[in-house]
Amino acid sequence: MSGLYSSTVSPTDRRKRLREGLNSGSIQRLPGAFSPLVARAIQEAGFEGVYVSGAVVAADLALPDIGLTTLTEVAHRARQIARPTDLPVMVDADTGFGEPMSAARTVSEFEDAGIAGCHFEDQVNPKRCGHLDGKEVVPTELMVRRLTAAVNERRDENFVICARTDAAGVEGIDSAIERAKAYADAGADLIFTEALHKPEEFEKFRAAVDVPLLANMTEFGKTELLSAQTLQDIGYNAVIYPVTTLRIAMGQVEEALKEIDETGTQTGWIDRMQHRSRLYELLRYEEYNAFDQQVFTYSVDTYDPNN
Template sequence: MAGLFSSTVTPTERRQAFRAGLNSGKIQRMPGAFSPLVARTIQEAGFEGVYVSGAVLAADLALPDIGLTTLSEVAGRARQIARSTDLPVLVDADTGFGEPMSAARTVSELEDAGVAGCHLEDQVNPKRCGHLDGKEVVPTDLMLRRITAAVNERRDDSFVICARTDAAGVEGIDAAIERAKAYADAGADLIFTEALHTPAEFEKFRAAVDVPLLANMTEFGKTELQTAQTLEEIGYNAVIYPVTLLRIAMGQVESALQDIERSGDQTGWIDRMQHRSRLYELLRYNEYNAFDQQVFTYSADNYPS
């Protein structure tokens, strides 16, 4: 990460790295980042990629995950996160923010944002959280039009287009498998199998579908949480932890605020805070200072009185 203001690893290089990772036999672990600083921390912690969750972006805006966010908001946050890390960034693009033509524009905007790929889902628009009851999916042919439009608009062939299917919880796992096969035939590079319940269901999906697969290990949902090693042994290629870091952070925020309101100061939390020196390290303060000293040319003698 030589550049101070953006990664020096090009978007195409990161897309190629993502594709290589998906085909490496090693599962690609992608925690969800709710800010650019979190994305940088994910990289320093040694993960293979960064995920941008639509649910997290909505929550950060104090909105529920029911399709209220816009393409501009998602692309803007994705761009901020992608510039802060060298890792591939995968973005939740919901249903493509409209009809198939909107899905095509979504791919174009996210390519311009510098991310490695995005996923489009087969829910009706507006969508809802994938682990809630009452979801509805569109007919398969409409989802195929979404994928085809997205694939046709893609300018960089290395950009990863992932198709998410929510059909397992609506039509059953066999129907979800048939949809996944059709989505792959339409050009999807990766299949996101949403809201499967047990390892046996993940194994059944893996045995039936011959393209890279992504698992969602979100808390408090319908899926029994599995380790990355277990998913890798089943044959999954990527795993996301979409809301984990936001939930951890907000849990700490609520606890700290309660303590501060009750005690009147924050001293009880000092040892649990990220130290200022560590924050400055993540922000690369010393490198910015060195850069500033190299280019700062102001002198009072240079300006007339």
């Protein structure tokens, strides 16, 4: 990662990397990033990709995940998150932000933002969180129209279009499998099987569907949390951890704020914080310093670790 302001790996090369990874036999792990800095940390930790969750984008705006965010907001945030990482970025496109024509525009916007792929779901618009009860799914024919519009708008053949089905929790797993087959026939490169419960259901889906599959390992939902190795052994090609980093961060933020309110100081949290020196490493402060010594004067040899 040599560029100071953005990755020097082209969007097309990152899309190719995602496609190659999906067909490599090694599961592609995509933790969710709630900020560009988290995306950089995901890369440094050795993961294969980055995920941008619609629920997280909404939560970051203090909104529930019920289809309130717009294409403009999601594309803007996705572009920011994709900028500092060489990894492919997959984005949650909800129901396509409208009718099939809107799904087509979504692909165009995401391609322009340097995104490697996105997924569309078959819920009614506005959608709700995939692990809540009371979901509704559109007829298969309408979802096929969404996907066809998205596929036809794609300019870079390497851009990955994923189809998410929420039908397992509404119509049963057999219906979800039939929908997945129809979505693959419509051009979906990857199928996202939402809210399956047990390993046996993942196995049943894998046995029935030929295209690459993505699993969602989100906490506090309906799905038993399975390891990446277990999913790979079942035959899944990718796994996302959509809200994990946000939940970790917000859990710590709330605990720390409570203690600061009670004690009047943050000193009890010093050892649990990311150190300033580590933050500066992630920010590549030294490289900016080398770029222009007259502007950036920070040095790892002279800074005061107590400030």
